[in-house]
Amino acid sequence: MVTRALPLPHVRSRARQILPGFGLSLGYTVFYLSFIVLIPLAALVVKASGLAPLEFWTLATSPRVLSGLRVSFSSALVASMLNIPIGLLIAWVLVRYEFPGKRLIDALIDLPFALPTAVAGITLTTLFAKTGWVGNLLEPLGIRVAYTQLGIVLALVFIGLPFAVRSVQPVLEGLGTEVEEAALSLGASWGQTFSRVILPQLLPAILAGFTLAFARTVGEYGSVIFISGNLPFKTEIAPLLIVAQLESYNYAGAAAIAVLMLGLSLILLVLANLAQARASKVVGE
Amino acid sequence: MRRAVALPSAARVSPLKAHSRAEPLWLKWSLIGLALFFVVLLLVLPLVTVFYEALRAGISRYGASITDPDALKAIGLTLGVIAIAVPLNTLFGVAAAWLIAKFRFPGRSLLISLIDLPLAVSPVIAGLIYVLLFGRQGVLGLWLEAQNIKIIFATPGIALATTFVTFSFVARELIPVMQSQGREEEEAAVTLGARGWQVFRFVTLPNVKWGLLYGIIMCNARAMGEFGAVSVVSGKIRGLTATVPLQIEMLYNEYNTVSAFAIASLLAALALVTLVVKALLEWRGKLEAKSQS
Numbered sequence: 001m002v003t004r005a006l007p008l009p010h011v012r013s014r015a016r017q018i019l020p021g022f023g024l025s026l027g028y029t030v031f032y033l034s035f036i037v038l039i040p041l042a043a044l045v046v047k048a049s050g051l052a053p054l055e056f057w058t059l060a061t062s063p064r065v066l067s068g069l070r071v072s073f074s075s076a077l078v079a080s081m082l083n084i085p086i087g088l089l090i091a092w093v094l095v096r097y098e099f100p101g102k103r104l105i106d107a108l109i110d111l112p113f114a115l116p117t118a119v120a121g122i123t124l125t126t127l128f129a130k131t132g133w134v135g136n137l138l139e140p141l142g143i144r145v146a147y148t149q150l151g152i153v154l155a156l157v158f159i160g161l162p163f164a165v166r167s168v169q170p171v172l173e174g175l176g177t178e179v180e181e182a183a184l185s186l187g188a189s190w191g192q193t194f195s196r197v198i199l200p201q202l203l204p205a206i207l208a209g210f211t212l213a214f215a216r217t218v219g220e221y222g223s224v225i226f227i228s229g230n231l232p233f234k235t236e237i238a239p240l241l242i243v244a245q246l247e248s249y250n251y252a253g254a255a256a257i258a259v260l261m262l263g264l265s266l267i268l269l270v271l272a273n274l275a276q277a278r279a280s281k282v283v284g285e
Numbered sequence: 286m287r288r289a290v291a292l293p294s295a296a297r298v299s300p301l302k303a304h305s306r307a308e309p310l311w312l313k314w315s316l317i318g319l320a321l322f323f324v325v326l327l328l329v330l331p332l333v334t335v336f337y338e339a340l341r342a343g344i345s346r347y348g349a350s351i352t353d354p355d356a357l358k359a360i361g362l363t364l365g366v367i368a369i370a371v372p373l374n375t376l377f378g379v380a381a382a383w384l385i386a387k388f389r390f391p392g393r394s395l396l397i398s399l400i401d402l403p404l405a406v407s408p409v410i411a412g413l414i415y416v417l418l419f420g421r422q423g424v425l426g427l428w429l430e431a432q433n434i435k436i437i438f439a440t441p442g443i444a445l446a447t448t449f450v451t452f453s454f455v456a457r458e459l460i461p462v463m464q465s466q467g468r469e470e471e472e473a474a475v476t477l478g479a480r481g482w483q484v485f486r487f488v489t490l491p492n493v494k495w496g497l498l499y500g501i502i503m504c505n506a507r508a509m510g511e512f513g514a515v516s517v518v519s520g521k522i523r524g525l526t527a528t529v530p531l532q533i534e535m536l537y538n539e540y541n542t543v544s545a546f547a548i549a550s551l552l553a554a555l556a557l558v559t560l561v562v563k564a565l566l567e568w569r570g571k572l573e574a575k576s577q578s
Contacts, residue, residue, distance in 0.1 A: 018472050020481035025384035029396070032377045036449055037403055040414035043424055047417045086323050093320040097313060105321075107564040111328050113503070114556035114563075116510020118530040119549040122537050123331045126338060126546075133330065158327050190308050219407020221513030222530070226537070239409035243517065246413065251422050258410045269405060 044262075047255035059256050064232060065241060068257075072238040073264065075149060076218035079156030080164075080210050086157070087164025087209055088202070094165075095172045113162045117222025124155055125227040147229030152237065155223040160213030167209030168202055175201060204280040211272040218265050335553045338546035350547035358524045359532035359548075362440065363509055366528065369444040370451055370508045375501055378455025382493075383485070386463035387471070397460075403452040411449045412517025415442055438520030443528060446514035451504045458500030462493045495570040499563065506559045510552055 051059070059065060093099075094106050112120065128135045128145040135146060145151045175198070183193045221239045228235040238261050245254035340347055350356065381400060385393060403411065417423050419436040429436060436442045466489070474488045490497075512530040519526040527535065529552060536545035 018475050019387050019468060020475065020484065021383060022388050022390075025380045026388075026390070029377065029381045029384050032373075032380075033396075033399055036445070036452060037399070040418050040449070041402075041406075043418045044410070044414045046424075089316060090320045090323065093317050097317055099317055103564075105324050107560050108324065108328050110560055110563060111332065111556065114506045114559040115331075116512060116530050116549075116552045116556070118512040118533050119335065119510065119552050119556075120331065122533065122542075122545060122549060123334050123338075126542070127330055127334050133334070134326070158331070161327060190312070215405040219405075219410065219513075221407065221409050221516075239407050239513065242407075242409050242413060246416065246517065249422070251417060251420070254413055255417060258407075258413055261407060262410065265405060 044255050044258055047252060048259040051252050051256055055252075056256050059253055060260055064236070065238075065257060065260075067233045068236050068238040068241040069260065069264065071149065071152065071234075071236060072218055072261070073268075075152040075156055075224075075237070076214050076220075079153045079217055080160055080213040082153070082157050083160045083164035083213050084206055084210055087161065088168055088206065090161075091165050091168040091172055095169060109165050110162050112158050112160075117159070117220070118226075120158060120223040121155065121226035124158060124223065125151070128154065128227065146227055147231075147235065149228075149235055151227035151229070152224050152235060155227050156217040156220060159220055159223055160217050163212040163216060164209040167212060168205045171202055171205040200282070203282075204276055207272065207276040207279055211269060211276065214272065215265065215269055218268075219261065332553065332557075335546060335550050338542060339550035341546075342543045346543060347547050347550075350544040351551060353544070355524045355527070356529075356532060356544075356548055359527050359529045360551075362443070362527070363529045365440065366444045366447050366515075367505060367508045370448040371501060371505050373448055374451055374504055375455050375497075377452070378457075378459050378500055378504075379497070381456040382459035382463045383489075385460050386466070387468055400453050400456050403449055406449075408450055408511065408513025409517055411514040412446045415445050415449075415518055437518055438522070438526060440526070442518035443515050443526065446518045447508050447511050450511050450514045451507045454504035454507060455497070455500035458496050458503065459493060462496030463489070466492045495566050495573070499566045499570075502559055502562055502566070506556065509555060 048056070090105075090109065094102065094109075125146050126132050128138075128151060130136060130139050130144075130146070132146075138145060143150075145154055180193055180197055183197045184190070188196070219239055221237070224237055225240060228237060230236050230240055238257060242254045242257050242261075245251075245257060339350075381396075385397060416437055418425055419429060419442065420426055421430065421437070423437075436445070470488050470492070471484050474484045479487070510530055511528075512534070515528050516531055516534070519528065519531055521527055521531055521535065523532075523535065529548060533545050533549050533552075536542075536548070
């Protein structure tokens with residue numbers, strides 16, 4: 001079989017020869033991955049590189065593109081940060097306490113994942129508009145959510161919530177209470193025990209949740225465009241600029257903004273993964 | 286002691302007694318209250334809003350909205366797209382999970398990262414890449430036009446964009462499940478003379494079926510609701526290339542909110558079904574894991 005052709009010293013070669021399907025599954029996986037993902041993404045880079053460097057730079061630093069990137073990245077960053085305490089709180093309550101309706105709430109956490117983004121978009125807009133159930137309570141306080149950047153952040157908090165909760169929840173479940181009890185019996189207060197004993201053990205999971213939420217929300221489109229109002233220089237997100245370029249048949253421009261977005265988010269994701277690896281090392285996992 | 290038998294989690298709860306003594310009761314209930322506040326604000330209220338807005342103008346108006354010919358055509362198109370994207374990604378998920386869970390080879394971790402890559406790509410960019418490849422101005426545009434094949438602004442483009450967006454879902458769910466299963470059972474089957482397909486069908490599949498089903502459910506949920514990628518490649522021709530989410534957008538932008546929410550309530554109901562099935566699958570999975578150990 002094909003498997004024999006690849007010498008791999010660190011592998012139990014017996015097992016590799018016994019199980020069938022290596023060549024077939026490798027071939028199919030690589031073919032499908034290339035056809036659906038890699039070749040189309042390569043076409044994007046090729047199209048963007050069709051622009052002269054000066055053209056690319058002029059477009060990338062044009063005020064409207066810079067503003068779009070700023071709105072997208074800052075909103076995703078703020079929303080993912082807000083989701084850290086909210087996700088931790090919900091995961092904590094679901095793991096540590098018993099209360100009526102707990103199972104129902106546990107199942108409901110994945111709603112943002114299952115609910116189509118366009119439905120989330122029009123619903124949150126209706127709910128938080130001046131006339132909406134929540135919006136009319138906030139209006140007298142001078143807080144406007146719909147058609148402001150706050151609305152974008154709200155939509156992204158909604159989208160990112162399951163990632164924040166589901167990353168922390170299993171780790172919290174698996175956390176033994178022995179160390180905690182030891183800390184408490186040695187006279188640490190509850191607050192000290194939480195911040196010095198529990199939180200450090202959760203840190204890698206919290207960072208993982210943050211990274212997933214950020215990756216998912218930074219390019220989010222469907223839930224945002226309804227609530228954002230799409231005002232240029234104020235609430236216009238980067239994906240919408242790509243759509244605008246496409247609608248004016250400027251394909252190279254659309255590709256350039258897309259490459260810029262992808263590059264920026266990949267850099268941030270690599271940084272987040274490094275931070276996560278460091279946190280895991282500190283915990284000693 | 287009777288409670289300990291009734292509640293499987295009781296074993297985990299009882300050592301916490303010392304802990305709850307240290308943690309004041311008022312704190313516990315304020316944490317629960319605060320968590321409930323966020324759950325109600327972010328999850329319950331939006332869900333209620335969808336159905337309230339949909340039914341606000343009465344049940345007959347609701348019925349008319351969801352049986353509108355354009356709405357029915359949109360539903361048909363979305364079902365068609367799901368029928369292409371979900372089986373394709375399921376087949377890929379199974380192949381990729383088998384490869385990654387059962388074998389060690391150079392480039393394996395790179396492959397895992399590449400499988401996750403579509404999750405970090407904005408849906409709009411997912412649509413854009415196919416426009417750049419197959420659109421009129423695209424790399425293959427002129428050739429496709431000469432062959433009279435239409436991909437962009439037609440069903441194939443919508444199916445492709447949806448496939449990209451839901452690419453990782455089945456593989457991601459299946460890889461850890463298959464990995465935790467190990468290789469011993471499959472190896473034993475092979476030693477006893479089972480063929481490749483028999484090993485998968487009778488040894489691997491029964492072990493991973495809940496994980497596989499879970500992946501398919503999540504893939505399906507995302508496929509039926511995909512908006513950004515589809516809106517770029519569809520051209521939004523009503524009754525022809527408008528999927529259900531695009532139909533909702535068009536109605537909403539025309540201030541026809543009742544109809545928009547009526548159709549949205551169908552998707553919201555399907556999302557709820559997804560959540561129920563997911564909860565059942567997790568429950569089954571836990572039950573089986575317990576009976577095996």
